[in-house]
Amino acid sequence: MATNVILARMGEVTLKGLNRGRFESQLMGNLRYRLRQFGKLNIFQSQSRIWIEAKEEGNPYFENDEAAKELMIAVTQVFGIVSVSLARKFEGDINDIDSNAKEYVASYLEQNPSFKTFKVECKRGNKSFPMNSPMICEEVGYFILENFKDLSVDVHNPDFVLNVEVRDYNYVYAGKMMAHRGLPVGTAGKGMLLLSGGIDSPVAGFMMASRGMPIDAVYFHSYPYTSDQAKQKVIDLAKIVSRFSGRMNLYIVDFTKIQLDMVKNSPHDMLTIVMRRVMLQIAQKLAQKTGSKCLITGESLGQVASQTLEAIAITNEVVDMPILRPLIGMDKEATVQISRDIGAFETSILPFEDCCTIFVAKHPKTHPKHTDIEAAEKNLDIEAMVKQGVEENLEVIEI
Amino acid sequence: MIYFDNSATTRPCDEVIKVLNEDLTGDRWGNPGSLHKLGITASGAYDKALGTCASVLSCDPGELILTSCGTESANTAISGFMHANPRAGKTIISTHTEHKCTLETLASLEKQGFTVKYVSVGKDGKPDLEMLKSMLDKDTGLLCFTHVNNETGAILPLDQIRELRKTLAPSAALYLDCVQSLGKLPIDLKKMGVDMASFSAHKIHGIKGVGLLYIRKGIRVSPLIIGGGQQNGMRSGTQSLPLADVMAASLTEASKHREDAYIEVSGINQYLKEELIKRGAVINSPDDALPFVLNVAFKNFQSETMLHCLEMYDIYISTVSACSSKSKKPSYVLESMGINRKVSSNSVRLSFSRYNTMDEAESFIKAIDEIYKFYEVNVR
Numbered sequence: 001m002a003t004n005v006i007l008a009r010m011g012e013v014t015l016k017g018l019n020r021g022r023f024e025s026q027l028m029g030n031l032r033y034r035l036r037q038f039g040k041l042n043i044f045q046s047q048s049r050i051w052i053e054a055k056e057e058g059n060p061y062f063e064n065d066e067a068a069k070e071l072m073i074a075v076t077q078v079f080g081i082v083s084v085s086l087a088r089k090f091e092g093d094i095n096d097i098d099s100n101a102k103e104y105v106a107s108y109l110e111q112n113p114s115f116k117t118f119k120v121e122c123k124r125g126n127k128s129f130p131m132n133s134p135m136i137c138e139e140v141g142y143f144i145l146e147n148f149k150d151l152s153v154d155v156h157n158p159d160f161v162l163n164v165e166v167r168d169y170n171y172v173y174a175g176k177m178m179a180h181r182g183l184p185v186g187t188a189g190k191g192m193l194l195l196s197g198g199i200d201s202p203v204a205g206f207m208m209a210s211r212g213m214p215i216d217a218v219y220f221h222s223y224p225y226t227s228d229q230a231k232q233k234v235i236d237l238a239k240i241v242s243r244f245s246g247r248m249n250l251y252i253v254d255f256t257k258i259q260l261d262m263v264k265n266s267p268h269d270m271l272t273i274v275m276r277r278v279m280l281q282i283a284q285k286l287a288q289k290t291g292s293k294c295l296i297t298g299e300s301l302g303q304v305a306s307q308t309l310e311a312i313a314i315t316n317e318v319v320d321m322p323i324l325r326p327l328i329g330m331d332k333e334a335t336v337q338i339s340r341d342i343g344a345f346e347t348s349i350l351p352f353e354d355c356c357t358i359f360v361a362k363h364p365k366t367h368p369k370h371t372d373i374e375a376a377e378k379n380l381d382i383e384a385m386v387k388q389g390v391e392e393n394l395e396v397i398e399i
Numbered sequence: 400m401i402y403f404d405n406s407a408t409t410r411p412c413d414e415v416i417k418v419l420n421e422d423l424t425g426d427r428w429g430n431p432g433s434l435h436k437l438g439i440t441a442s443g444a445y446d447k448a449l450g451t452c453a454s455v456l457s458c459d460p461g462e463l464i465l466t467s468c469g470t471e472s473a474n475t476a477i478s479g480f481m482h483a484n485p486r487a488g489k490t491i492i493s494t495h496t497e498h499k500c501t502l503e504t505l506a507s508l509e510k511q512g513f514t515v516k517y518v519s520v521g522k523d524g525k526p527d528l529e530m531l532k533s534m535l536d537k538d539t540g541l542l543c544f545t546h547v548n549n550e551t552g553a554i555l556p557l558d559q560i561r562e563l564r565k566t567l568a569p570s571a572a573l574y575l576d577c578v579q580s581l582g583k584l585p586i587d588l589k590k591m592g593v594d595m596a597s598f599s600a601h602k603i604h605g606i607k608g609v610g611l612l613y614i615r616k617g618i619r620v621s622p623l624i625i626g627g628g629q630q631n632g633m634r635s636g637t638q639s640l641p642l643a644d645v646m647a648a649s650l651t652e653a654s655k656h657r658e659d660a661y662i663e664v665s666g667i668n669q670y671l672k673e674e675l676i677k678r679g680a681v682i683n684s685p686d687d688a689l690p691f692v693l694n695v696a697f698k699n700f701q702s703e704t705m706l707h708c709l710e711m712y713d714i715y716i717s718t719v720s721a722c723s724s725k726s727k728k729p730s731y732v733l734e735s736m737g738i739n740r741k742v743s744s745n746s747v748r749l750s751f752s753r754y755n756t757m758d759e760a761e762s763f764i765k766a767i768d769e770i771y772k773f774y775e776v777n778v779r
Contacts, residue, residue: 224707224774260776268778358701361778 002090002100004062006052007173008075011082011181014048026212027080027184033246034078038071047125050081053089065107072177077243079182079210085163087173094131097164098143101172105144105151105162108174117154118144118162118174125167140164182210185246191324192287193217193296194279195238195250197230199348200298200327202237203338207326208296209245216248216292217241217399218283220255220389225359230352235397240344242399251286254393255279258385259359268361270376272306273368275359276315278382282389284319289390294322300335301328305364314368401714401759405602406549406579406692406750411649412604418648419606422641431638432629441640448643452611455650456598458588464612464633465643469578470500471623472597472612475634476574477504479620480541480595481513488540488571490514494526495735496553497545498576505543513540520735523685524553528563535567542573546580546596550719550732550748551684552692554584561592572618578602578610582653583661583691594618600642604752605649609642653753660753665690667751667760674764678771681742683733691752694733696745699777700770705747708774712766717748 008031013023024045031043031050040055052075054062061071065086072084088104090096101120109115120141122133131139141153144162165171193205195217205215219234235250242248258278266274283295299307306315316323327335339345365372402410411419422428422444429437431445446460453460466472481491493505495517505515516534518526526544542564544555557575564571572594577586582603588596595618598611614620614633626635668690672682675695683694697705702718709716719730733743749763 224711225704225776227703227707260774263776263778271778358704358776359778 002088002103003053004065004068005087005089005171006068006072006075007085007087007171008050008052008179009082009084010048010050010080012183013080023080023184023187026186027078030080030184030186030246031075031078034074034243035071038074065111069177074243076177076179078184079180079212079244080184081179082181083176083178085173085176087163087171089169089171091169094136094139097136097140097166097170097172100170101140101144101162101164102147104172104174105148108160109148109151112160112175115159116150117152117158118160119153119155119158120144120162120164122164122166125165129166136164136166180210180244183212185209185212185214185244187212188214189293190214190216190291191294191296192283192290192292193241194283194298195219195234195241196298197233197237197348197350197352198298199339199345200300200303200335202241202298202342202344202348203335204296204298204324204326205241206244206338206342206344208324209241213245213296214247215241215245215296216251216287216290218251218253218286220253220279220282222255222259222359225256225259227352229350233347233350233352235399236347237344238397238399240342240347244342248399249290250397250399251290252395252397253282253286253389254395255389258389261385262380263359265379266376269363269365270368270372271359271361272364273311273314273373274376274380276306276311277318277373277377278385278389280315280319280323281382281386284321285386285390287321294324295319296324296326298327299325300330300332303332305366308366310367310369311365314370314373401712401755401763403749403751403755403759403763404715404717405752405755406748407717408601408607409604409752410754411606411645412652414648414652415605415645418644419641422644427640431640432627442638445638445640445643448640448647451647452643452650455647455654456586456588456611456613457590458613459616461631462588462613462616464614464630465638465646466597466610466612466634467608468610469498469576469597469599469602470610472599472610473498473500473574473576474504475612475623476595476597476614476620477501477541477543478508479623480572480574480618481508483619483621484540484572488536488538488568490516490536490538491541491543492516492518492531492534492539492571493543494518494520494545496520496524496548496550496732497543498549498578501543501545501576514538520553522737524548524551524688524732524736525556525685526560528556528559531560532563532567535563535571537568537570539568539571542568542571543576544574545576547577547584547689547692548732549579550692550730551694551736552579552688552690552750553685554580554687554689557591557593579692580689582650582657583689585657588613588615595620600646600649603649603653604754605645606642609639609646611646656753661690663753663757664751664755667755667757668693670757670760671749671763675767678767681745683736683738683742683746691750693749693751694746695749696742697747697767698745699775701744702747704774705745705770708770709763709766712769714763714766717750719746719748 039059042053061067075084120137122136124133160174162174191213195201238250429441431442449460518531574595575593577596578599594615596613600609601607679698681696729743
């Protein structure tokens with residue numbers, strides 16, 4: 001009897017030297033966590049690849065190809081995985097290989113009706129199998145050609161490769177679903193993401209997580225200027241990022257009073273810069289308290305007034321931690337593309353008031369100088385504001 | 400709680416809850432189409448409910464169709480009329496300030512080859528009658544207007560429009576969206592001289608899920624929903640006695656309290672207007688608007704911010720009509736009235752019902768004063 005299994009390939013992890021084991025075990029742990037909702041699974045490594053099988057019979061995700069797709073997508077969201085294939089696993093001789101290959105190809109063509117050419121590749125780990133690899137390729141290729149009259153062989157540039165592997169069991173599979181590559185989350189130190197409701201910050205979080213960084217996030221809520229729907233949108237975005245980055249705490253700072261204080265006591269053309277400086281300090285305090293070693297923002301050079309080099313330099317001054325800005329040199333279109341790929345875009349563009357456009361001056365200073373910021377913060381008790389942000393009404397949501 | 404969002408929906412009144420409860424728990428759950436005793440009981444009760452609606456609205460029960468909502472009524476009337484009368488004129492005349500359920504139906508008819516002409520509206524929210532005059536001719540098949548605008552309360556000059564039609568396009572039919580005027584202005588379908596009209600129960604303390612469509616005897620309309628031929632083939636699907644009873648009960652109550660409510664709400668409206676103007680607000684509702692709706696722009700507060708500020712005081716209002724408030728654009732109704740963007744992005748709608756009181760209006764003003772004290776932000 002044949003069963004479905006899922007085959008996942010590792011990427012950069014396999015290039016690691018002595019610490020490869022640590023990266024691999026982190027990856028296996030992350031996979032188990034990400035796949036926890038798919039029933040009891042056997043997840044193991046063999047031949048530098050990862051195999052995923054149902055532990056018990058009747059697991060719906062292994063019953064048919066459509067349901068398997070959902071599980072495979074979840075696998076592609078685990079950083080460190082390069083690609084995923086759905087394979088058929090069975091016992092038996094060359095006749096069983098033929099019949100399973102035929103069944104697999106029939107189902108595969110149903111999903112890819114335009115495919116017209118193929119080739120067969122074989123690996124034979126089980127050396128006691130009476131045919132060698134070229135013989136198996138020849139036999140299976142012939143059998144497929146006989147049974148699918150529209151298909152022809154093209155060994156140089158086929159539409160698909162039918163893989164046959166003969167080991168303790170036999171496997172056939174074709175095609176790959178590409179994953180997000182990267183390094184397993186947890187192999188780098190933790191970072192604190194400044195998450196707004198826009199397009200950029202979730203992408204920034206995704207990108208840092210792809211380098212192995214676990215993420216916590218902080219959101220500055222200014223009810224009644226920003227609505228509870230805006231807050232819900234940020235929670236939804238955090239959930240989307242956490243599909244890739246794993247467990248996450250979302251810290252929601254009550255920012256209303258702090259912002260009102262700024263509006264009353266500092267010049268309006270400097271408001272955004274002052275606000276960002278305070279936000280970064282609050283984020284740093286939270287990061288220090290909760291074990292994050294850096295801050296992450298979605299800033300992109302020149303995108304808005306507060307993201308000019310001068311403004312970034314001035315906001316940078318107030319924190320000691322590294323501030324990682326993975327989007328700093330990226331074009332907006334490229335960011336939007338990643339946002340779409342990770343499934344965040346539709347949520348990001350929901351029309352709820354984001355970090356309060358109400359508090360943005362018509363002509364904010366784009367090239368602030370030191371003297372400007374000194375004057376702007378002269379009448380503010382920044383330390384008290386930071387303390388208030390970290391301590392008063394702080395909400396923590398486990399994503 | 401102070402609920403000033405009654406144009407979005409209203410809370411079901413006691414009489415409605417009572418009749419609904421009786422219908423759902425009693426022995427009247429049969430299919431009104433069944434031939435046995437249960438069916439006859441249900442159909443008798445159903446006819447009685449529809450008869451009540453007809454007598455409140457001054458029409459014949461056979462002229463009323465029970466629908467699922469105002470939107471279904473509008474769709475059926477407008478689309479159904481144009482499709483059922485191939486020999487009528489191919490032009491529809493309307494305004495840009497109609498509810499979306501009318502505008503979208505008109506847009507869809509335009510794609511199907513009909514012509515739609517839009518009369519401009521003035522600052523008073525009323526259609527330009529001179530322009531209407533120039534548009535009316537023998538190719539006019541249908542006139543679509545709203546009795547009371549849902550965002551501003553502007554009242555349609557129905558008598559003048561009816562007169563114009565009589566002289567310039569006597570064969571054109573007249574459809575009137577009465578969703579917001581029901582229970583607030585006198586509705587006497589015989590006297591009003593309209594050919595089709597739509598109504599909804601949840602705007603008059605009924606529940607969501609039931610509306611009415613009036614089609615005057617002799618007017619041909621093709622149905623939107625076809626099937627078992629219920630409601631004279633005009634709207635197939637098993638008739639719901641509970642919903643018919645809700646419609647009847649909410650109509651009866653609304654009509655019973657209409658005059659008192661009008662007086663009370665006029666007082667509330669007048670008081671709020673005066674107090675708000677003192678505080679620098681701009682009133683967008685025309686002076687002669689229905690007092691149940693007050694569209695107002697607050698200085699230095701964007702619509703949504705004011706909505707959330709009031710929410711903190713357990714006061715509920717609306718930015719624009721709830722159906723379209725998820726789209727971020729400023730109100731198309733205010734835009735059509737020539738109100739500038741700055742004012743319209745600060746505009747909110749207060750809408751009242753017979754359950755609102757002067758005390759609530761006073762608390763509202765107190766809340767506004769506190770909100771100005773704590774939350775006014777004017778960033779230049």
